[in-house]
Amino acid sequence: MSSHTDREVKPLTAATTMLTGDVVRAGDSGYEAARVGWNRLYSRYPEAIVFCCDTQDVVHAVRWARTEGIALRARSGRHSLEGWSSIDGGLVVDVSRMKSIVIDETARTATVGTGLTQKETVAALGQRGFVVPTGSEGGVGLGGVILGGGFGLLTRSMGLACDNLLAAEVVVADGSRSAKVVEATEHSNSDLLWACRGGGGGNFGIATSYTLRLHELSNVTFLVARWTGHGELGALLRAWQRDAPVADERLTSALEVDSTAVELSALLYGGSWRELEDQLRPLLTIGDPDVTVTEDAWPTVYGDVDRGPDDVALWKFYSHFVTQPFPDEAIDLIVHYMGNTPSPPSNFFCTSFGGAVRHAPPGGTAFPHRDALFYCEPGAAWNDPALNSTALGWAADFWRALRPYGDGAYVNVPNAAAADWEREYYGAHRERLREVKANYDPENVFNFEQSVPLSPADPSRVLRWGDGGQPESQGQGRP
DSSP states (O other): OOOOTTOOOOOOSSOOTTOOSEEEETTSTTHHHHHOOSOTTOOOOOSEEEEOSSHHHHHHHHHHHHHHTOOEEEESSSOOTTSTTOOTTSEEEEOTTOOOEEEETTTTEEEEETTOBHHHHHHHHHHTTEEOOOOSOTTSBHHHHHHHOOOSTTHHHHOOTGGGEEEEEEEEEETTTEEEEEEEOSSSSHHHHHHHTTSOTTSSSEEEEEEEEOEEOOEEEEEEEEEESSTTHHHHHHHHHHHGGGSOTTEEEEEEEOSSEEEEEEEEETOOHHHHHHHHHHHHTSSOOEEEEEEEEHHHHHHHHOOOOSSOOEEEEOOEEESSOOOHHHHHHHHHHHTSOSSTTOEEEEEEOOGGGGSOOTTOOSOOOTTOSEEEEEEEEESOGGGHHHHHHHHHHHHHHHGGGOOOOOTTSOOTTOTTHHHHHHGGGHHHHHHHHHHHOTTOOSOOTTOOOSSTTOSSOOOOOTTOOOOOOOOOOOO
């Protein structure tokens, strides 16, 4: 973790007259609020942040950065888990104010701005009687979720967020110093659309809007069961991993463990509470859980789903996809680590796959983990910087202990310490992603610590300009 408390703030030497939108420069009164991210394990100091209001603002920002030879990063919801949406000494292109939404009820599509959060998207679509699958934490930006894959409690019934992406508007590099807008559809720049479906954000350009396939809104049944303590954790993991990936496709469920309890969240789309409880009976008959059930419209229930901690500043999560059930020794590891957490909110989280995830949309996607039974995250969460070493060590040890039992990782929850991160995120798709990178960003304008590389000779390094972007210790939190 780096410290900049004694850093001398220097203004940009390059004129910013080419920039449009709201430009906040180092030294401005609003700079501190503009620069900070969600995970306070990082403290990065860009020379400027430009808050873009439309696509042309993004074009101007990319063009200006290229003309002046200044590194840039794209940022939306500020939930980049390794802090890679900001950069010391560079330009942050912030698209969080781009919140347009246009619904075509006849075509059952919505074209949405990249700055919408998941909570805003759920609410806006719900008012018109529609839904798209998203993740479960409302404050996370929709755009980054889509570009990395995107999954939550609608996933097994509707697929990943990226599976519902029909088109994207993307600002890409043009020539040696400029930028342009391209439309990625199934018929135009289809390779870029494929890459936008799970290839990760910030690799090829800056996406400014997405056209999504809509699903008709239906009532849902949402169940939360809570077991105090860890006495039933092993039995719950064994039963859940056996049943959840092969359950009714309308049912998606997740288990989360913290230092004091185990919690099951389960959502049945278009079904009754009796159906849901029948399907979950093997779990609910373990021990004596406290169970609550809600039946309502998805936007209303989403407020109950979106219950992530909002008073934690420091995070370190790792990701695994699991294609074979955990053997007893892996479950014993989970029980051991969760019995020795560095802080109360540190946790282990897993969510079910199968169902619609197994079927890619027409044209395919860059998301490679279709055969996973479930996804899981060991993660540390804490507030006291004095715990940094302990918490980071616990999370890293937990991740390494589970690695032999996983098969791949999630680009939106990056494993920064993994030497083979490109294979873990993209599997057999990594060579095609490199080809897309060469087609749309041959000068590697859009790069960060684990961006898609241009060639096998340069698998992990990035091209940098100016003083910015020095590596530092990493930290993250769940999207």
